[in-house]
Amino acid sequence: MTDETNEDPLAELRKNIDDVDRQLVDLINQRARHVIEVGKIKQGSSIPIYAPHREAAVMKKVAQLNKGGVFPQEAIEAIYREMMSGSFKLEQPLRIGYLGPIGTFSHLAATKKFGACCEYEDLRAIEGVFEEVARGHVNYGLVPIENSIGGGINETLDSFMTYHDRLNIYGEVRLGIHFCLLSTGKPEDVKKIYSRPEAFAQCRNWLATQYPNAERIPAESTAAAARQAVDEYLIDPESGAAAIGSSLAGEIYGLHPLFQAIEDRQSNVTRFLILSREETEISKKDKTSIMFTTDHHPGSLVDVLSVFKRNQINLSHIEKRPSREENWDYTFFIEIEGHRKDVAIATVVGEARAHCSNLTVLGSFPAGETVL
Numbered sequence: 568m569t570d571e572t573n574e575d576p577l578a579e580l581r582k583n584i585d586d587v588d589r590q591l592v593d594l595i596n597q598r599a600r601h602v603i604e605v606g607k608i609k610q611g612s613s614i615p616i617y618a619p620h621r622e623a624a625v626m627k628k629v630a631q632l633n634k635g636g637v638f639p640q641e642a643i644e645a646i647y648r649e650m651m652s653g654s655f656k657l658e659q660p661l662r663i664g665y666l667g668p669i670g671t672f673s674h675l676a677a678t679k680k681f682g683a684c685c686e687y688e689d690l691r692a693i694e695g696v697f698e699e700v701a702r703g704h705v706n707y708g709l710v711p712i713e714n715s716i717g718g719g720i721n722e723t724l725d726s727f728m729t730y731h732d733r734l735n736i737y738g739e740v741r742l743g744i745h746f747c748l749l750s751t752g753k754p755e756d757v758k759k760i761y762s763r764p765e766a767f768a769q770c771r772n773w774l775a776t777q778y779p780n781a782e783r784i785p786a787e788s789t790a791a792a793a794r795q796a797v798d799e800y801l802i803d804p805e806s807g808a809a810a811i812g813s814s815l816a817g818e819i820y821g822l823h824p825l826f827q828a829i830e831d832r833q834s835n836v837t838r839f840l841i842l843s844r845e846e847t848e849i850s851k852k853d854k855t856s857i858m859f860t861t862d863h864h865p866g867s868l869v870d871v872l873s874v875f876k877r878n879q880i881n882l883s884h885i886e887k888r889p890s891r892e893e894n895w896d897y898t899f900f901i902e903i904e905g906h907r908k909d910v911a912i913a914t915v916v917g918e919a920r921a922h923c924s925n926l927t928v929l930g931s932f933p934a935g936e937t938v939l
């Protein structure tokens with residue numbers, strides 16, 4: 568064969584792809600050189616390295632540019648998330664704290680959001696994430712705030728009562744919780760399955776039809792379950808041990824996903840908050856999170872909420888927790904649409920404060936609707 572490309576259409580197409588890749592890498596580096604200059608301006612200033620308002624604008628712009636293109640929108644988003652991760656490394660490497668151990672869904676959310684170029688620190692407990700962000704040992708921290716099936720995460724809400732004056736809510740991410748059956752063996756060899764009780768509950772129908780006789784053994788976390796299954800396999804390859812956990816846990820502990828997305832309800836989503844000592848700038852679509860306790864008189868909660876209603880400010884979320892100061896005294900957590908630096912929002916928050924014994928703005932951040 569003398570001229571391979573003329574006679575082989577596959578080779579011709581691959582040559583075209585190689586040409587485009589050369590240009591793409593060159594363009595990515597052109598972008599990176601601008602990012603380095605941005606980093607120089609930020610050095611020695613108080614401008615944060617991670618700028619959620621700018622990131623939201625970039626993401627929106629590229630999604631718009633890709634409309635009418637053939638490339639999947641979610642793949643463009645994923646590429647740009649990694650692009651941002653590379654930008655952080657060029658400006659200043661970032662440390663991200665999360666609720667471990669490695670391989671949990673919190674770890675997965677952190678790595679999907681902040682990408683391959685950040686350092687990640689397992690802080691073992693939700694309050695540990697708050698503490699290390701407050702001390703400045705990590706740049707940002709990620710904590711779960713609510714699950715679409717299980718509801719609010721009390722430990723996170725309670726931690727705000729302790730840490731509200733030392734940090735801010737800086738962003739939010741949503742992660743689709745998809746369970747895999749992880750093992751080192753074959754599907755027909757599975758005899759026992761390790762996982763969190765919640766994971767067993769959320770995969771009940773699937774397990775009942777696929778593995779009605781497999782023993783179900785509770786573990787501390789889905790990551791611990793994966794580790795246990797591997798340990799047993801190393802001691803006894805015939806043990807038939809498997810685990811239900813994230814695909815990341817499988818990668819980390821060396822198990823392969825025998826089955827993916829085995830949950831009964833596919834729309835299982837956990838929302839995480841990003842914590843920081845910095846404050847965000849206004850973006851096109853923000854949310855503001857507020858914590859308050861009301862005065863002790865009938866209708867006091869309604870008085871606070873009606874301030875937002877009167878001013879036509881949408882309330883997207885409400886939770887309550889015992890105030891920890893007096894029995895039957897509650898602290899409320901709400902999210903409203905808008906940014907605290909917007910004068911109209913600041914005025915309305917001031918009006919609401921007049922009806923409260925205590926009101927703290929926990930932070931404003933771009934509303935993140937994407938499910939990672």
Ligand SMILES: C=C(O[C@@H]1C=C(C(=O)O)C=C[C@H]1O)C(=O)O
Pocket residue numbers: 602605616617618619621622625650651654655658
């Ligand atoms: C380059 C910047 O820094 C970061 C990287 C961004 C990017 O790569 O586009 C966008 C926002 C920031 O999180 C910036 O602030 O503009």
